[in-house]
Amino acid sequence: MTISRVGALTAALAIALLSLPAQPQNIPYSADWCRKLPRPQYARLERVADPDPWFQVYRVAPGVFALYEGHQAEEVISYLIVGRKQALLFDTGMGIEPIRPLIERLTRLPVVVVNSHSHYDHVGGNHEFSDVRSLDLAYTRQHEKGYEHAMVAEEVQPENLCGAWPLGFVPAKYSIQPWKATHELHDGTRIALSGRTLEVIAVPGHTPDSIALLDRAHRQLFVGDTFYPGPIWLFVPETDWRAYRRSVDRLAGMARSLRQVFPAHNVPVASPAELLRLQEAGAQVDSGNLKPVILPGGRREYRFHGFSLLLR
Numbered sequence: 001m002t003i004s005r006v007g008a009l010t011a012a013l014a015i016a017l018l019s020l021p022a023q024p025q026n027i028p029y030s031a032d033w034c035r036k037l038p039r040p041q042y043a044r045l046e047r048v049a050d051p052d053p054w055f056q057v058y059r060v061a062p063g064v065f066a067l068y069e070g071h072q073a074e075e076v077i078s079y080l081i082v083g084r085k086q087a088l089l090f091d092t093g094m095g096i097e098p099i100r101p102l103i104e105r106l107t108r109l110p111v112v113v114v115n116s117h118s119h120y121d122h123v124g125g126n127h128e129f130s131d132v133r134s135l136d137l138a139y140t141r142q143h144e145k146g147y148e149h150a151m152v153a154e155e156v157q158p159e160n161l162c163g164a165w166p167l168g169f170v171p172a173k174y175s176i177q178p179w180k181a182t183h184e185l186h187d188g189t190r191i192a193l194s195g196r197t198l199e200v201i202a203v204p205g206h207t208p209d210s211i212a213l214l215d216r217a218h219r220q221l222f223v224g225d226t227f228y229p230g231p232i233w234l235f236v237p238e239t240d241w242r243a244y245r246r247s248v249d250r251l252a253g254m255a256r257s258l259r260q261v262f263p264a265h266n267v268p269v270a271s272p273a274e275l276l277r278l279q280e281a282g283a284q285v286d287s288g289n290l291k292p293v294i295l296p297g298g299r300r301e302y303r304f305h306g307f308s309l310l311l312r
């Protein structure tokens, strides 16, 4: 292409842009992460039709729905697990769009809310529910007060949006509302939904209050942020690397008895073998065999197969 043609093209583009109506508030942003969506793995999943465009719902196993917030850069995934008499909502998402109306379209059963941990991107809809169960830790109790706008404002900047905000959502007023934990959980607590029992596995590391949920009969493990296919955040002050490695060892020990692993970001279904790779990656970080890429700002990214460990 010659320079003059580029010039002509630019001029034509400028005229075209000038003739466009004023941009609405919700502009599809061309950030890198957004341009790469949808992730190819989603094409193989069973989509469940729902009128709310904010959540994309997938049936990832009988009675298990992944609720994916793919219009926001966290690409957070909450899970609705449906038994015969009760349902369990594992995480309540970003709090950008109310999640309870969606849950009520998917099930009429009473809903128990359990969080994988109390980081803001997993507890946004907690306040919409009356039955919220968590570990009784000072760390969690602090978060029950919610997160004010300044703490989460970054998440609703234009570069973190892909598509449109929900109708009526005001980014400048975004915050995580306080909630109240109504029941206490411990490592080993079993929550029976009738036809399905979930067992709490404490996996401190990413945060002190991180838990996984194990369904032994269905051979499923819901892992929260302990594993997901992407850069796993292990650099925040509340992350304890030694504890994380112990927790990963514990989960990796279950890998051979599992059929499905459900992470809380990016893609809802992972192979249990990922837990063994995660264990291996952690061991290689500590042995010095895996060399980090130093990111701007000094964080160390240890890249492994299909994921990375992002450390301080």
Ligand SMILES: [Zn+2]
Pocket (backbone or CB within 6 Å): 117, 119, 206, 225
């Ligand atoms: Zn987290």
